[in-house]
Amino acid sequence: MSTPSTPAPPPPEKKRAGRDLRAAIGVGVxxxxxxxxxxxxxxxxxxxxxxxxxxxxxxxxxxxxxxxxxxxxxxxxxxxxxxxxxxxxxxxxxxxxxxxxxxxxxxxxxxxxxxxxxxxxxxxxxxxxxxxxxxxxxxxxxxxxxADDGPERVLTFLLLTVVSDTGAYAVGWRFGKHKLAPRISPGKTREGLLGAIAFAMAAGVLCMTFLIDGGTWWQGVLLGLAVAASATLGDLGESMIKRDLGIKDMGTLLPGHGGIMDRLDSLLPTAPVVWLLLVIFVGSV
Known part of the structure; x- marks a missing residue:
């Protein structure tokens, strides 16, 4: 008498991004x-x-x-x-x-x-x-x-913030297992935070070396670390507001992103941090 074969376990579900990536990339570009x-x-x-x-x-x-x-x-x-x-x-x-x-x-x-x-x-x-x-x-x-190199400073600010967010998303999506702040933002992980720090520090070194007059690599390391921290805190801060309001997004103006405020969440608190550090590192003019 043959024993019934045990059914094979279902394949593990792949992680999903949760948003329309094509629309998000198009709007981002x-x-x-x-x-x-x-x-x-x-x-x-x-x-x-x-x-x-x-x-x-x-x-x-x-x-x-x-x-x-x-x-x-x-x-x-x-x-x-x-x-x-x-x-x-x-x-x-x-x-x-x-x-x-x-x-x-x-x-x-x-x-x-x-x-x-x-x-x-x-x-x-x-x-x-x-x-x-x-x-x-x-x-x-x-x-x-x-400042005299104002466009380069703003570009550095934008690049570091975007790179920090991208590093957090990419590393967290692939390797994230330990929640960073589950009651505020369940999708954020400690691994994602480490990815944000690593990506932002690398971008900071490049920006301070090639974009900012008088900048040095070690200043880029500190700038990247500060940006990763402020961008993460800004994202968590808006997540706290949205949880209190009981909403997922602040708006629907940007397909794949939500509203304008959903894109400004990490940029807003990072702006004074980058401005201040650049003033300390290379001056205000």
């Missing part, structure tokens, strides 16, 4: 072309690109806050003040950015007074947070642009 053209052909146009991204990001953030939490952060003063903040940083430097930030916060407080007092505190608190989180942090990109 398009955004890269737009940024590169505006950055090196006439830098003031790039300041306009930053301002537009800030306004769209503020619209996404305030819309989600109202939809999910009933918080009505006033968009008009935030959008006008946010765009002005970026321009002020480019034209007048850090002092201009701080003054524009203060005036934007004041405008949020006054604008909200035109509506009933119920919810005033939470609305203006969210408004001031949005002003700091999106346009004020983005202003540091405009500040980088004011």
């Amino acid at each position: 398009g955004l890269g072309a737009l940024v590169g053209a505006s950055l090196f052909i006439w830098p003031p146009v790039f300041v306009g690109v930053i301002a537009v991204a800030v306004v769209v990001g503020l619209w996404e953030l305030t819309s989600r806050l109202e939809e999910r939490k009933g918080i009505k952060a006033p968009l008009v003063p935030l959008a006008v003040g946010g765009a002005a903040m970026v321009v002020a940083g480019y034209v007048r430097g850090p002092e201009g950015a701080w003054v524009a930030m203060a005036l934007t916060a004041l405008a949020v407080l006054v604008w909200r007074m035109t509506e009933p007092p119920e919810g005033y505190l939470k609305d203006v608190t969210a408004g001031v947070f949005a002003a700091f989180y999106v346009p004020f942090l983005a202003t540091f990109v405009a500040l980088m642009l004011t």
Whole structure:
């Protein structure tokens, strides 16, 4: 009597990226072309690109806050003040950015007074947070642009952040087993963080050696390490916001990516870090 054969175990499922990679790559290439053209052909146009991204990001953030939490952060003063903040940083430097930030916060407080007092505190608190989180942090990109090698500094900032994100994704997708912060972002792993650090440090060495005047390789190592840390924290920070709001993406404007804020999450907190380290390493002009 023959023994019944044991059925073969099903093949292990392959890991999936979770997004439309073709659309994501196409949008990424398009955004890269737009940024590169505006950055090196006439830098003031790039300041306009930053301002537009800030306004769209503020619209996404305030819309989600109202939809999910009933918080009505006033968009008009935030959008006008946010765009002005970026321009002020480019034209007048850090002092201009701080003054524009203060005036934007004041405008949020006054604008909200035109509506009933119920919810005033939470609305203006969210408004001031949005002003700091999106346009004020983005202003540091405009500040980088004011240096003599401004386009190269901005390109270094963008390359290191993108390379850090790519390293985290590639290594985490292939080798990730140990969760980094499972309650905040289940997809992130410690292995992915190590990949982000390694990729960003390598890119930092190349950028500081070949793009930044007066830069050295060891500065690139430190810059890459700092970028990997700030980009990861920025990503986790927005993941925390989205978990609190109960959403996956901030918007649907960019196919394969989500919204503008879903692309700015690691860029925004990294901008002041890169600006400051470049000022320390090679000066502000």
